[in-house]
Amino acid sequence: MHANGMKRSGSGTGRLSSLVKNLKTGLFGALFIMSKKISSRPWQVGANTIIMFLQMLAFVFTTPPMTNNFKDTIAPVRFVVGLFNPQRWLPFLTSTFYVVLWFMAVAWVVTFLALMVWSMYSFVHNNFAVVFPLRILRVMGQLSAGILFMPLVTLLMGTFQCGSPADGTWSVGGYTCGSPTFLAMQGVAVVLSIALYFLCSMFALVFYDSNPLSPMLEAKAHGRAEFVFLSLQVVLVLTLNVFEYLINQWIMIAVMIGAGVVWAGSILFFMPYYRHTMNTVRATVGRRAVRQ
Numbered sequence: 001m002h003a004n005g006m007k008r009s010g011s012g013t014g015r016l017s018s019l020v021k022n023l024k025t026g027l028f029g030a031l032f033i034m035s036k037k038i039s040s041r042p043w044q045v046g047a048n049t050i051i052m053f054l055q056m057l058a059f060v061f062t063t064p065p066m067t068n069n070f071k072d073t074i075a076p077v078r079f080v081v082g083l084f085n086p087q088r089w090l091p092f093l094t095s096t097f098y099v100v101l102w103f104m105a106v107a108w109v110v111t112f113l114a115l116m117v118w119s120m121y122s123f124v125h126n127n128f129a130v131v132f133p134l135r136i137l138r139v140m141g142q143l144s145a146g147i148l149f150m151p152l153v154t155l156l157m158g159t160f161q162c163g164s165p166a167d168g169t170w171s172v173g174g175y176t177c178g179s180p181t182f183l184a185m186q187g188v189a190v191v192l193s194i195a196l197y198f199l200c201s202m203f204a205l206v207f208y209d210s211n212p213l214s215p216m217l218e219a220k221a222h223g224r225a226e227f228v229f230l231s232l233q234v235v236l237v238l239t240l241n242v243f244e245y246l247i248n249q250w251i252m253i254a255v256m257i258g259a260g261v262v263w264a265g266s267i268l269f270f271m272p273y274y275r276h277t278m279n280t281v282r283a284t285v286g287r288r289a290v291r292q
Helices: 002-037 042-062 072-082 086-092 095-124 132-144 149-161 180-206 224-242 249-270 276-291
Strands: none
Touching: 042 072, 042 086, 042 224, 042 249, 042 276, 086 095, 086 149, 095 132, 095 149, 095 180, 132 180, 149 180, 149 224, 180 224, 224 249, 249 276
């Protein structure tokens, strides 16, 4: 009996080891295939950089405790940068429309996950019946790990503002914050946010043009700085968008300054881009975000 138990235990360990190996092979294999045809035009790189800068400025100029420190003369600036933070859309949207946006964010992340699972399965079994889902996954991955990451996490985690002083959506829309249905929605939001962060981190760390002779402006040696930026966005969203009503103003200021310093510092420390102009631009954007 002892020998049979040992055999079963060994068999279970072997299956688990095989499963982990297939997951790793499928994940990195799929990302490797997609990274073979990365391309971005200069205007796309410029647009992405500007949008990321405005998203960071939106935290500075539109977080409620911070707005008291600015003069009314910059109200137009606050309005413009606020367009890049979904949390500041609330005064202009009906609760129904905002809830629709939440479900759209859920659908986006679920589709992203489904395509990733399909590509991993296809790579492990060496059977890509069709190729167009890979193209869709490539685009969704680039957008999700780039300019859509902060809006997606903000929308998903917005369910945790239900019943708070900042709630202008859920309670008004007739949702009961402590109901089983709403708790399930919050659970879905947490799971999808974690999955999104994991997948986007994989894209940031693996999915990039690593050819030093590439003509692409964003060609780089590694994706560590992008991973740091994704992590900073999670901290900023949770601190300044989702749980802002629970956090002291001075802690918010410290988080914003720290995020800007770490963002600029990660670029200067890692120097990821082959073109030093890109390193300079990204580091300058981070420094400007701190100086505001």
